Amino acid sequence: MPTEIAPRDRLIVALDLPGVAEAEAMITRLGDAVTFYKIGMELTYAGGLGLAERLAADGKQVFMDLKLHDIPNTVERATRQIARLGARFLTVHGFSQSMTAALAGAAGSPLELLAVTVMTSYDDADLAAAGYAMGVKELVARRAVQAKQIGIHGLILSPEETQLVRPLVGPDMQLVTPGIRPAGSDVGDQKRIMTPALAIVGGADRLVVGRPVTGAADPAAAAESIVADIASALALVGKTNRT
Numbered sequence: 453m454p455t456e457i458a459p460r461d462r463l464i465v466a467l468d469l470p471g472v473a474e475a476e477a478m479i480t481r482l483g484d485a486v487t488f489y490k491i492g493m494e495l496t497y498a499g500g501l502g503l504a505e506r507l508a509a510d511g512k513q514v515f516m517d518l519k520l521h522d523i524p525n526t527v528e529r530a531t532r533q534i535a536r537l538g539a540r541f542l543t544v545h546g547f548s549q550s551m552t553a554a555l556a557g558a559a560g561s562p563l564e565l566l567a568v569t570v571m572t573s574y575d576d577a578d579l580a581a582a583g584y585a586m587g588v589k590e591l592v593a594r595r596a597v598q599a600k601q602i603g604i605h606g607l608i609l610s611p612e613e614t615q616l617v618r619p620l621v622g623p624d625m626q627l628v629t630p631g632i633r634p635a636g637s638d639v640g641d642q643k644r645i646m647t648p649a650l651a652i653v654g655g656a657d658r659l660v661v662g663r664p665v666t667g668a669a670d671p672a673a674a675a676e677s678i679v680a681d682i683a684s685a686l687a688l689v690g691k692t693n694r695t
């Protein structure tokens with residue numbers, strides 16, 4: 453059965469910062485406002501693996517966003533190493549070989565895999581330029597179904613596709629959406645975006661938010677505001693208890 457997720461645990465803050473000292477300072481500023489952190493490529497390449505282990509040991513939930521994609525042997529062995537950190541989530545690009553290999557590497561560990569469908573900075577024109585003969589929605593749907601068939605635990609997609617994808621994958625896959633922009637915040641390089649409340653109303657289980665929190669004058673207040681939006685949106689749709 454799906455378990456309850458508190459509104460606060462639905463906010464994942466992306467620690468896209470240049471070093472461990474900056475990340476630790478941000479974590480201190482955020483305090484109890486944030487329970488779930490994402491460590492991506494920038495911080496990992498700046499020595500962030502130890503921080504991931506410390507955060508997990510301190511009781512925070514950790515999402516390693518390393519977007520694995522390589523030959524199956526490499527993906528499987530890399531996943532096995534990452535599983536030792538104590539993180540909850542790891543991203544893998546939504547290609548069948550990589551998803552299958554990552555699942556093998558995570559076997560026997562509590563690590564849950566999230567398949568990246570189509571980056572939220574991409575639109576139909578970007579896919580066409582990369583040689584794809586289908587648009588964003590079609591490719592997200594195709595990769596979502598493949599991920600489900602392979603046994604992947606959840607998906608990274610934009611909030612624009614959650615309503616399309618949920619019926620394709622059933623109730624148990626976690627739909628995790630970056631591309632979150634509170635009203636009035638800078639869009640930056642994102643192309644498929646939505647506010648926190650609308651993303652939750654549309655069926656996102658968890659929201660990944662970086663710059664609107666870490667770049668705010670008061671990051672803890674920005675996080676609390678998003679958590680409040682999530683709680684209101686959940687109340688609106690009467691959905692407090694599903695994953």
Ligand SMILES: O=C(O)c1cc(=O)[nH]c(=O)n1[C@@H]1O[C@H](COP(=O)(O)O)[C@@H](O)[C@H]1O
Pocket residue numbers: 466468492517543568570571572573608609630631632640642660661662663664
């Ligand atoms: O895998 C991700 O987390 C991810 C996938 C995607 O399609 N788009 C996307 O923005 N992300 C990540 O989500 C975060 C979004 O950050 P902001 O745009 O600053 O809120 C960044 O850490 C991205 O690496």
